[in-house]
Amino acid sequence: MKQFNFIIQSKGGVGKSFFTYLIGIKHEEIKETLFLDVDGSTKTSTNQLKFLWEERRIGSIHLLDAQQRIARDLLFGSIEETATLPYTKFILDFGAPESEQLPALFSRDIQENDLKGFADYLESEFIFHVIIAGGTAYAACTDYLKQIVKVIGTEFKIVAWVNENTFLNYSNQIQDLEEASKVLQFEIQRFGNILSGSVFDTKVGTNIKDGLGSEGIKKSGYMIKTQMDRLISEINI
Numbered sequence: 001m002k003q004f005n006f007i008i009q010s011k012g013g014v015g016k017s018f019f020t021y022l023i024g025i026k027h028e029e030i031k032e033t034l035f036l037d038v039d040g041s042t043k044t045s046t047n048q049l050k051f052l053w054e055e056r057r058i059g060s061i062h063l064l065d066a067q068q069r070i071a072r073d074l075l076f077g078s079i080e081e082t083a084t085l086p087y088t089k090f091i092l093d094f095g096a097p098e099s100e101q102l103p104a105l106f107s108r109d110i111q112e113n114d115l116k117g118f119a120d121y122l123e124s125e126f127i128f129h130v131i132i133a134g135g136t137a138y139a140a141c142t143d144y145l146k147q148i149v150k151v152i153g154t155e156f157k158i159v160a161w162v163n164e165n166t167f168l169n170y171s172n173q174i175q176d177l178e179e180a181s182k183v184l185q186f187e188i189q190r191f192g193n194i195l196s197g198s199v200f201d202t203k204v205g206t207n208i209k210d211g212l213g214s215e216g217i218k219k220s221g222y223m224i225k226t227q228m229d230r231l232i233s234e235i236n237i
Contacts, residue, residue: 002083002124005237007093007131008148010100011140014133015163015192017044019235020093021208022191024049026232027091028213033057034087038075039095040064051213063098070097072105076118083122091237099144106151116155127157129237130186132177134167142177149184158186164193191234200227 007023009016020035027033028051035052037045037060045058052058061078065071082090094102106115119126130148132141145160152158160177167174181188194201203224207216217228 002088002090002122004079004083004090004092004119004124004126006102006126006128007091008099008102008128008144009094009131009141010096010144011133011137012096014131014137014141015166016093016131017048018204018208019129019131019161019163019191020045020091021048022232022235023091023237024052025214025217025228026235026237027089028052030089031055031057032088033091034059034082034085034089035091035093036061036082038063038092038098040070041095041097044095045093048208048211050211051216061092063101070101072101072109075105079118080122083124103144103147103151115152119156125157127159128152129159129161131163132160133163134170134173137166138170138173142180145186146180146184149186154185160186160188162188162190164190165196166192189234189236192231193234194227194231200224204228 007016007020024035035045035049035058037043037058039045040062043060046060049058061075061082063070063072063074065074115126128148130141130145132138132145149158160181162174162177177188194204200223203220207220210216217225
């Protein structure tokens, strides 16, 4: 069975790009994984995952129509075509505008059971990974998570990925999310436990900006590599 992992969040600047980069490093040597940039504006994954270009393991899905508007229904045709490619795992990195359209796509454009039928037809598993940041971004992030849970229900696995760096001094928000997970039945995982503004944080940001893979990380020094290894080990995708 093939697996499609949707990396989503309609709120920008919450760590989704960092999260996708960590997955990219973890799967750098896993030839069965294909990354797809579903971001019509910034094309973040395409730039961050330069180390996958040579092997052509980074592609894109365009959801813009002739008028440069997001056409939600283009997603299904693109996924169906992608499923025919010789890969077993697909990582779809959605931009904030594209993520914003998913609740409407799953609730208005198709019937309730169509998404499950579509996944079954492709003999594929769909998993939805929603990035959650704390502080002032928390309300918008969790509102989006609740929308996804509402339109998808329990038919698919939903994982709320807590960006730990943004939850410092906001333990009450973590508790709130944990309580919500019991009621709404989604899973909680954590990533990104680094100190904002530290030397490590700055160096990692540079590596991401330059699209460096494992070799680039090694050249950053032992401590940087050790910290990156720890961050990557937390990602179970």
